[in-house]
Amino acid sequence: MKFSTLKNSILTQFKQENGHLVVPFLVGQPGGGKSACAREIAKELQEAYSIPDSRVVEFNPSLRDPVDIMGIPFKSEDGTHSEWLPPQEFFAIRAGQGPSILILEELSDAGMAMQNPLCRVILDRYAGQMKLSEQLFIIATGNRVEDKSGANRLSTKLGNRVRTLTFDSDVEDWMTWAYSHGINSTLISFIKFRPALLNSFDPKVSVNPTPRSWEDVNRIPQELEAAVFYEHAKGAVGEGAAAEYAAFVKVANEMPDPQEVIKNPEKAPLPDRPDVLYAYLGAVEALVEKKTAANIIKYATRLSPEFQTVLMIGCYRRFKGITSAKGFSDWAIANANLLLGK
Numbered sequence: 001m002k003f004s005t006l007k008n009s010i011l012t013q014f015k016q017e018n019g020h021l022v023v024p025f026l027v028g029q030p031g032g033g034k035s036a037c038a039r040e041i042a043k044e045l046q047e048a049y050s051i052p053d054s055r056v057v058e059f060n061p062s063l064r065d066p067v068d069i070m071g072i073p074f075k076s077e078d079g080t081h082s083e084w085l086p087p088q089e090f091f092a093i094r095a096g097q098g099p100s101i102l103i104l105e106e107l108s109d110a111g112m113a114m115q116n117p118l119c120r121v122i123l124d125r126y127a128g129q130m131k132l133s134e135q136l137f138i139i140a141t142g143n144r145v146e147d148k149s150g151a152n153r154l155s156t157k158l159g160n161r162v163r164t165l166t167f168d169s170d171v172e173d174w175m176t177w178a179y180s181h182g183i184n185s186t187l188i189s190f191i192k193f194r195p196a197l198l199n200s201f202d203p204k205v206s207v208n209p210t211p212r213s214w215e216d217v218n219r220i221p222q223e224l225e226a227a228v229f230y231e232h233a234k235g236a237v238g239e240g241a242a243a244e245y246a247a248f249v250k251v252a253n254e255m256p257d258p259q260e261v262i263k264n265p266e267k268a269p270l271p272d273r274p275d276v277l278y279a280y281l282g283a284v285e286a287l288v289e290k291k292t293a294a295n296i297i298k299y300a301t302r303l304s305p306e307f308q309t310v311l312m313i314g315c316y317r318r319f320k321g322i323t324s325a326k327g328f329s330d331w332a333i334a335n336a337n338l339l340l341g342k
Contacts, residue, residue: 002170003037003177010041010165014137015048020099023122025107025140028167029201031210034141035105036177037167042101045137055100055133057089061118062109069117070128083129090127093136100133107162108142108152115158122161169199174211179317183218186252189282190245192310193275197241209237217245226250251276258283262292265299277307285314293325301331308335 001009010024026034042056071084086094093100102121110118117128125132140162145153154162171191178188191198191214201208216236220229226246233242255276260268261284271277288296296315300308312331315322322328 001165002168003033003173004170006165006167007037007041007044010139011044014041014045020135020137023138023140023162025142025162025164026167027108027142027144027164028169029199029210030143031201031208031212032167032169032199033174033177033211034167038103038105038139038141041139042103042137045099045101049099049135051099051101055093055097056103057093057101058103058105059089060105060109061114062106062111064114066113066117069114069121071130086127086130090121090130090132093133095131095133097133099135100137102132102136102138104138104140106142107140108145108154111152112155115155119155119158119161122158169211171195171198174198175314176317179314183215184222185282185286186249186279187214187218187245188285188314189252189278190248192282192314193248193278194244197237197244200241205238207235207238209241213237248275248279252279252283255280255283258287261299262287262295265295266302268299270302278310281307281311281314284311285318288315288319288322290319290321290325293319293322294327297322297325297327297331301327305335 006024006026013019013022013024026037028034045051046053046056068087069090071086073082074085075081076083093102104118107118120126121132122138125134125136142154174191175188178191197209198214199210201210207213213236217233220232220236222229224232226249229249230242230246233245236242237245251273255271256269258280269280271280284296284299293315296311300311303311308331312322312335323332
């Protein structure tokens, strides 16, 4: 399932009576966005149930020992027996504290010694001897064994305690996320131009293009010289994807000024090459706001129907107010078939 479907369906499940007893386990290839999905679910749960940050715990079992769940034994005050001192993370989400959230990151990386105590956390809501929150939402993430990322097979008893849901990357979902997270317009345009490269994971290769690695590419300083920029991109997404993106960036740097669309939409350039046009429309999208929307719509009508849709959908993702701009209703009616996918 894609990001938005997983997120919405899990939130719907959690809102059911005793829905918090279900433990969704998001499984997919490395870098696809599983952790981001889990954190967005947690954020919405925080808002819905007024859960403070102090009761949101991320726990990576592959980096910890069983004692980090069970607690440390110590002698009782009367010296007759031992008791257990609970770890801080689980103490924060103990019973009586109110609704809480536990994200189990990279659950599939956990060895059997960690899987055993996690079974009780997930099913019985106990960390060792300490009872956990009466309304504890647990979300787990993990990679697939076949991706050679270090994932282990879950024991059958642990697998039986979670609901395994397959996470698949989706270009449309990524676009929605990218527009709201400050991803460079050139990178967004490139993924539109080459959607297959958003997530081209090969377990035989150590460096792959994935949503997470493209986010890393987005952090590369734009002012670096081309050869250096390429080397950084190669280190993030691999040689082939980096070469294509570096070439696309060069095209974007040489394209006409997108401000021409705002100044004179009837005469602004219409690049012939598809890669140049994708880059150019991405730059135009970045300019959309209340004052510029009408002129962008006017420019869009000069494009082929397919590219009109690319531009207008991109603008809508950035600025929902474009639907109120002059000319939008006429454009939407004229292109209804394309918008509805007919």
